[in-house]
Amino acid sequence: METRQFLPRRVLAPLDKLLDCIIALSIVGIALLVFVQVLLRYVFHAPLMGIEELCLFPTTWLYLAAAVKASSEQNQLIARVLEIFLRRRRQIYFLRALAALVGAGILMWLTYWGYDFLKYSLRVEKTSDTLFIPMIYTEAAVFVCFALMLLYTAVEFMEYVRLFRNTPPDLATGKGEERA
Numbered sequence: 001m002e003t004r005q006f007l008p009r010r011v012l013a014p015l016d017k018l019l020d021c022i023i024a025l026s027i028v029g030i031a032l033l034v035f036v037q038v039l040l041r042y043v044f045h046a047p048l049m050g051i052e053e054l055c056l057f058p059t060t061w062l063y064l065a066a067a068v069k070a071s072s073e074q075n076q077l078i079a080r081v082l083e084i085f086l087r088r089r090r091q092i093y094f095l096r097a098l099a100a101l102v103g104a105g106i107l108m109w110l111t112y113w114g115y116d117f118l119k120y121s122l123r124v125e126k127t128s129d130t131l132f133i134p135m136i137y138t139e140a141a142v143f144v145c146f147a148l149m150l151l152y153t154a155v156e157f158m159e160y161v162r163l164f165r166n167t168p169p170d171l172a173t174g175k176g177e178e179r180a
């Protein structure tokens with residue numbers, strides 16, 4: 001996509017690398033924990049309590065960090081049905097900017113909810129059942145990842161506004177012959 005060289009994207013590139021590291025470490029952590037559990041349970045016949053509990057932490061971060069990564073790469077599931085009926089690139093960019101704006105509004109609400117959840121988690125100080133690990137380590141992922149998705153959606157909105165402004169009004173989409 002031609003929007004990848006947009007300045008905020010270049011500024012956020014280190015954050016993308018950090019997300020890649022979080023995702024990779026989470027995958028490796030989950031694989032190691034499952035391997036240890038299988039080894040202990042089926043080879044040594046000595047199940048270790050709490051592995052499932054330990055898996056909760058990297059699994060939560062993996063799931064939510066992957067959602068942020070999809071948002072950063074603009075690879076989330078999108079049904080662009082209305083674009084079929086549009087003949088001009090400007091119309092498409094306007095529609096995409098509007099969709100990003102609506103998405104940002106929803107993410108603002110979810111981020112606010114995530115912040116309330118974070119405050120609740122800090123106040124209650126829950127721990128896991130078996131290992132007594134503070135649950136804030138996994139519950140903080142909700143707020144952090146929603147805030148990052150909001151950031152990337154705001155950048156996406158700015159990209160489409162820039163493309164809308166810089167595209168000539170008469171530029172066709174290239175989806176075949178233009179009708180008069």
